[in-house]
Amino acid sequence: MELYENKSSKHNDSITYCLDSIFTNDQVDYRLYGNLPISTFGILINLINIIIFSHADMRRSLVNLFLLAISISDLLLLIFNFFFLLFPLIALFSNSFILYDTYPLILRYSYPLARIAQTCGVYLTLSVSVHRYLGVCHPFQAKRWITGKPVKYAIFGSVIFSFVINATTWLELTVVQCYSNEYHRFSRHIQLTELQMDYTYGIVMKVITYTLVMFIFPFLILIIVNTRIIVALKHSTNMRALNASGKSLLPKTITSPRNNQNKMAIILNSSSTTTGSQFSSTNTNSLRPIVTRAPKSISNLQSAARDSSVTMMLLAIVAMFLTCNGLAFCNNIIEILIFVDKIDNSENESAFEKSVEIANILVSLNSSTSIFIYLIFSSKYRTIVKEYLGLQNVDKAYSGTLSAATITVRHTFDYPFLMHDRISSRGYLSKSTKSRLSTTLRFPISSKHI
Structure with a gap:
């Protein structure tokens, strides 16, 4: 974020005149045609996010509590950035003296609030990553x-820390009286305070504190933590694939052809009333895992897929955060070098000014595009959106076909020994026996496992 310089002039010792033009053409273009539409869109998007994450089903997840807090901080950041970066432009081009006279007061308080919201968003993102x-x-x-309490403590701690670390920003701007040549009357103007222009204060707050708190520390932790997450996720995926390839639904006790034939003979030589009991008593060790293992396996796969989806969603959020805040970090380094007189910015002032405006647009973009990540990775988010839009019946039209296909696939993999090459249905089974065997081996499948 940029600060407004002391752009007022004194024609004599008693009267301070307001400058009519305090923005360059590049600043006007970038803010009106870049930042304004993105901020407006982002405010609407974060209102939607807050509504969705406030839903009772979403509040059950601790991760969603973080995402709700991030949505609130993003909304506040966009609102305060609007009054800090965009409202002064609107006031100056409106030809309204009321807006012209009011915007310095609004800017005076929106700047520290925007800094607080930005800091809070950074550390909430850091907290959810950890x-x-x-x-x-x-x-x-x-x-x-x-548990619930540590998560709430982390959220409230981020808010309190943001207020404390930005406490001095309330003292960096002040509103002074000046005479407007355009309106031919006294008005107000914003300018930097002596504290903000103090060299020691700049070294401590800009060079050291702001850089460490807003960039070095969070960027370093986010990169380390998310790299570890990616490595662990890749390792887990490889282990799951290896486990799935080496696992068989058929126990070793029934892999022998002779064993299969003996058990099949018991079924075929028994009456229909005793087939089920004899089969269960002689094949207890082989049949029981088939009944219980399939739902458990499916449940584990669903849980693993859900955890993986949440992890990928958070990785996407962090990647978006690092990408959009990377230019602001580079600008901060350049600003530090300019501040300590290590480089001369007089020749490249216009280029640096454009870079600052682009960085502000990227910060607004980061706070405005999270809904696309949620829609891609969160099935529950999509479900609640469909519920609010009245589209929940669309999926139900295909539920019958999908359920039938799922049942067919599950029966195919639940009983693989029926497909064994050594047991021919043509040699052993008559039509009536096939029907009796099919009835005996068909188990009810709960819809919650499908």
């Missing part, structure tokens, strides 16, 4: 450490 890191890389410890 939260996911513990869940992925230290799952057993996370069950004891990560």
